[in-house]
Amino acid sequence: xTTPAPIDRSAWRDPLLLTGGAVAxxxxxxxxxxxxxxxxxxxxxxxxxxxxxRVPDDTLHGVRMLRVAAVVAAIGWVAIPALRCRFTDRxxxxxxxxxxxxxxxxxxxxxxxxxxxxxRVPRLLESLWYDEIAALISSSLHGPGPALGxxxxxxxxxxxxxxxxxxxxxxxxxxxxxxxxxxxxLAGVACIPAMFQLGRAVDDDRLGLVxxxxxxxxxxxxxxxxxxxxxxxxxxxxxxSTTQWLRIADxxxxxxxxxxxxxxxxxxxxxxxxxxxxxxxAIGAIRVARRGDERPAAWGWAGAxxxxxxxxLLVLSPLLPGILMQRTEFIALDxxxxxxxxxxxxxxxxxxxxxxxxxxxxxxxxxxLIGLSETWxxxxxxxxxxxxxAGGVVCVIATIAGGSWIYxxxxxxxxxxxALLIAAALRSAGHFGRRxxxxxxxxxxxxxxxTVALVVLPPKQPIREGVEQVRELVGPDGKAWSxxxxxxxxxxxxxxxxPTLVHAPNLGRxxxxxxxxxxxxxxxxxxxxxxxxxxxxALDAAGFRVIARTPGWLDWGRxxxxxxxxx
Numbered sequence: 001x002t003t004p005a006p007i008d009r010s011a012w013r014d015p016l017l018l019t020g021g022a023v024a025x026x027x028x029x030x031x032x033x034x035x036x037x038x039x040x041x042x043x044x045x046x047x048x049x050x051x052x053x054r055v056p057d058d059t060l061h062g063v064r065m066l067r068v069a070a071v072v073a074a075i076g077w078v079a080i081p082a083l084r085c086r087f088t089d090r091x092x093x094x095x096x097x098x099x100x101x102x103x104x105x106x107x108x109x110x111x112x113x114x115x116x117x118x119x120r121v122p123r124l125l126e127s128l129w130y131d132e133i134a135a136l137i138s139s140s141l142h143g144p145g146p147a148l149g150x151x152x153x154x155x156x157x158x159x160x161x162x163x164x165x166x167x168x169x170x171x172x173x174x175x176x177x178x179x180x181x182x183x184x185x186l187a188g189v190a191c192i193p194a195m196f197q198l199g200r201a202v203d204d205d206r207l208g209l210v211x212x213x214x215x216x217x218x219x220x221x222x223x224x225x226x227x228x229x230x231x232x233x234x235x236x237x238x239x240x241s242t243t244q245w246l247r248i249a250d251x252x253x254x255x256x257x258x259x260x261x262x263x264x265x266x267x268x269x270x271x272x273x274x275x276x277x278x279x280x281x282a283i284g285a286i287r288v289a290r291r292g293d294e295r296p297a298a299w300g301w302a303g304a305x306x307x308x309x310x311x312x313l314l315v316l317s318p319l320l321p322g323i324l325m326q327r328t329e330f331i332a333l334d335x336x337x338x339x340x341x342x343x344x345x346x347x348x349x350x351x352x353x354x355x356x357x358x359x360x361x362x363x364x365x366x367x368x369l370i371g372l373s374e375t376w377x378x379x380x381x382x383x384x385x386x387x388x389x390a391g392g393v394v395c396v397i398a399t400i401a402g403g404s405w406i407y408x409x410x411x412x413x414x415x416x417x418x419a420l421l422i423a424a425a426l427r428s429a430g431h432f433g434r435r436x437x438x439x440x441x442x443x444x445x446x447x448x449x450x451t452v453a454l455v456v457l458p459p460k461q462p463i464r465e466g467v468e469q470v471r472e473l474v475g476p477d478g479k480a481w482s483x484x485x486x487x488x489x490x491x492x493x494x495x496x497x498x499p500t501l502v503h504a505p506n507l508g509r510x511x512x513x514x515x516x517x518x519x520x521x522x523x524x525x526x527x528x529x530x531x532x533x534x535x536x537x538a539l540d541a542a543g544f545r546v547i548a549r550t551p552g553w554l555d556w557g558r559x560x561x562x563x564x565x566x567x
Contacts, residue, residue, distance in 0.1 A: 016253050020081035023257075024074035027314065031070030039063045043149025043318055046142050058321035062149055069310075069317035076310035080303045084256065105205045109196055109212060116192045116216030116225075119454075123226035124181055127464035129554055130526065131155055132228040133489035136180060140164040151322030154329055157230025158319060159268040160184065164228060180228045187232040188225020192216050194239040195419055201246045202380045202420065203427075211423035217447060218364075219355040219454050221415055227460070230269040231412045237266030238276055238413040242388050245280055248300040249383065256304040263308035268315045271323070272395060272410045279390030281305050287383075330404050337405035340396055343556055347408040352418050354446075356408070356556070360453030363446045364422055371421030374428050381424050388417025422446070459559075461552040466524045466561035467493040469548055473565055474499050474522045481523035481564075483508040483531065490524055508535040516542035521566040527555075528562040543567045 034042075040055055040063055048056050101109075128136075138153040139146065139161035147161035163183035171179040192212050199211030215221050224231040240262040247255035266273035284301045287294045316323075338344040352368055353361030375382035392414045399406045426446075429439035459465075467490055470480045476498030482490045488503035502520060504511050507530055516538060523544065525531060544564045552559025 014081065014085045014253065016257060017078075017081040017085055019254070019257055020077040024077040027070050027074045027077070031067055036063055039066065042145035045146040045150045045152070048150065048152060056150075056152075058151075058325055059149060059318075061321040062318035065317040065320055066314075069314045073310045073314040076307055080256070080307045084300070084303055101205065105209065108209055109193060112196075112209065112212045112216050113189065113192045115213075116222075117189055119217065120185065120188060120222050120225050123222060124178070124185055126226070126459040127462050128177060128180065128228065128489075128492065129459075129461035129463065129552070129559065130485065130487075130489050132180065133463075133492045134485075134487045135161060135229065136164065136492075137487055137489070140168065140180075143169075149318040151319040151326060154326065157233075157270050158316075159265060160228075160230035160233055181226060184228055184230075184232040185225055187236045188221065191221060191225070191232070191236050191239060191416075194236060194243070195416065198239050198243045198246075198384065198416065198420060199423055201243050202384050202424075203378075207423060207427055210426055211420055214354075214419040214423050214426075215415075217450055218415070218419060219357070219360065219450050219457075220351060220412070221354075221419070222454065223356075223460075224409070224412060224415075231409055233269035234266060234273050234413045235415045237262045237269065237273065238388065238391075239416040241266065241276060241280070242384055242416060244304070245301070245387050246380070246384055248304055249297040251297075251300070256300060256307060259304040260307035260311045263305075264311035264315050266413070267312045270410070273413055274312070275395040275398065276391040276413050277305055277308055278394045279392070280387050282394065283386050283390045330402075332403055332405045338407055339405055340399055344406060344408045347556060348406075348411050351408050351411065352414065354415075354418065354422065355450055355453050356553075357453040357457065360449040363442075363449050364418075367422045367425040367442060367446065368418060370425035370428065371423075374421075374424045378424065381420070385417050385421055388420065389414065458551040458553055461526070461554045461559040462550040462561050463490055463524075463526065464493050465550050466490070466526075466563060469550075469563045470494075470522055470524050471497070471499055473547065473563065474520070478522070479520040481508070481511075481520055483511075483523055483535075484526035490526070507531045508539075511535055511538055513538060513541060516544075523564040525562040525564060527558060528560055529558045539564060 040059060043059050043062060044055050045059070048059075134153075135155040135157065139150070139156040139158075142165070144162035144165045147156065147165055148158050150156065151158070160183055164180055167179045167182045168176065171182070173179075192215050195215040196208040196212040199208035221235065224235065241259055244255045244259035244262060248259060263273075263277045266276060280301070284294075284298060284305075288298045332339065340348075347356050350356055350358050350361035350365075353364030355361045355364065371381075372385070375385050392411055395406070395411060398404070426439050426443055429442050471494075474480055478499040480499050480501055481504050482488050482501035483504045484490065484507065486505050488501060488505070491501050491503075494501050499522075501524070504523075507527065508525075509532060523539070528549070543566045545567060546562055547565045548563040550561050551557075552561060
């Protein structure tokens with residue numbers, strides 16, 4: 001009787017290689033299975049086509065770039081796993097799987113996530129602000145295709161804009177505000193269990209639960225979970241990519257593919273997210289140069305970064321022609337753009353304390369410093385924290401060296417390492433003198449400061465309340481000036497309900513005495529602190545007076561909305 005041959009355990013049957021081959025087939029099937037006309041039709045922005053009378057050139061170029069990028073990405077998804085299999089002996093041995101979650105841990109995680117949802121819901125119901133409505137108008141109203149294939153406006157956070165379009169299709173316009181904010185809300189809530197996984201990957205379930213609690217209650221995380229922009233996705237994919245970075249160092253087989261997907265999705269959500277993998281690359285290179293025992297992990301990190309690069313090229317390829325056309329917008333040419341050494345840079349520092357309110361950020365910053373000190377004795381925490389924070393250093397250097405501009409919210413990918421370090425500080429405080437009181441006291445101070453900061457913080461920009469005040473003033477059939485920036489975002493709340501708004505863009509710079517004399521007798525004014533003095537003088541001379549002013553915290557106190565009426 002013949003003994004059957006043993007089953008082939010060849011490295012070429014590695015699950016990562018099989019997955020990579022399947023992904024490569026999917027990429028090529030989507031890219032070339034749809035005709036050129038089909039892609040052009042799906043990506044075409046109807047407003048841009050109407051204005052030009054034809055499909056814009058950057059849309060056509062984007063489809064061609066998509067095909068090229070698909071070939072490159074498909075090769076990468078096959079070649080990089082194949083190289084990993086070829087050099088398996090140079091990679092770290094896979095770590096043994098950790099124990100499963102205890103029932104009590106699962107219950108605690110559910111409770112912490114529920115708490116995060118409860119804290120986010122009130123902010124979810126606030127008025128939309130300028131950028132949310134402007135992004136909706138320019139990128140989401142016409143479906144996911146135009147959002148993923150056009151970068152004619154910097155407000156387009158492509159992946160988020162496409163998901164908003166799908167959300168509106170699914171839920172309709174009856175509850176449009178909730179539909180518009182739902183993708184970011186879900187991403188923000190997902191940050192809580194994702195943060196648990198990061199803390200658990202660093203140490204254990206206890207650190208994971210503390211990190212999840214910090215993420216659930218951090219004011220910045222709450223605010224950005226309730227904003228219809230791509231920032232919640234930046235936080236989520238920063239958590240996932242850093243977790244996978246640790247797992248790659250542990251030799252986990254599937255971590256390379258998950259890391260690549262997280263990096264691509266993060267860059268798809270916001271271009272500044274590209275600083276995250278660049279920071280990872282810098283930290284990996286430094287560790288390899290200083291420590292010879294890191295060389296095995298470096299093979300996995302290098303493969304993950306390369307795979308993330310080609311995947312990012314694929315998802316951004318339809319947008320690249322538009323990005324290149326808009327490239328001068330990324331340079332601080334006017335001299336008044338927000339920079340590192342200004343109010344945005346200052347709030348980026350407060351941001352590291354978990355709040356944009358300075359006094360609420362101070363306890364968080366203190367705990368952050370304690371957490372950083374813990375990295376000297378806690379190798380896993382050091383690897384995760386350095387990998388998470390390095391992207392911020394890359395972003396600041398690139399901004400200064402490139403003569404670019406920056407908002408504090410562009411650095412929201414630093415929230416995960418911040419939350420992790422604060423959690424580590426609270427954990428270490430529990431070991432101080434082997435007493436729980438220091439950790440409890442620090443946690444109470446932090447929670448009280450963060451909670452009070454949220455309670456006293458007004459809405460970001462109360463446009464809805466302003467339109468309602470104008471409606472009461474002139475009636476649903478009346479007219480009013482809408483003084484603001486380039487897009488008349490206030491119309492979102494007046495369309496179909498009145499009153500009729502007459503847009504005065506560029507903060508009303510085109511308004512003069514003759515125009516005001518024959519125009520409406522009321523006005524809603526966005527960004528009143530930015531309106532030029534000559535416009536205010538013209539309104540005053542025409543008999544207009546401020547009737548009401550509703551505060552908003554946008555741009556650090558410049559989000560107020562004023563209602564003007566003529567005597």
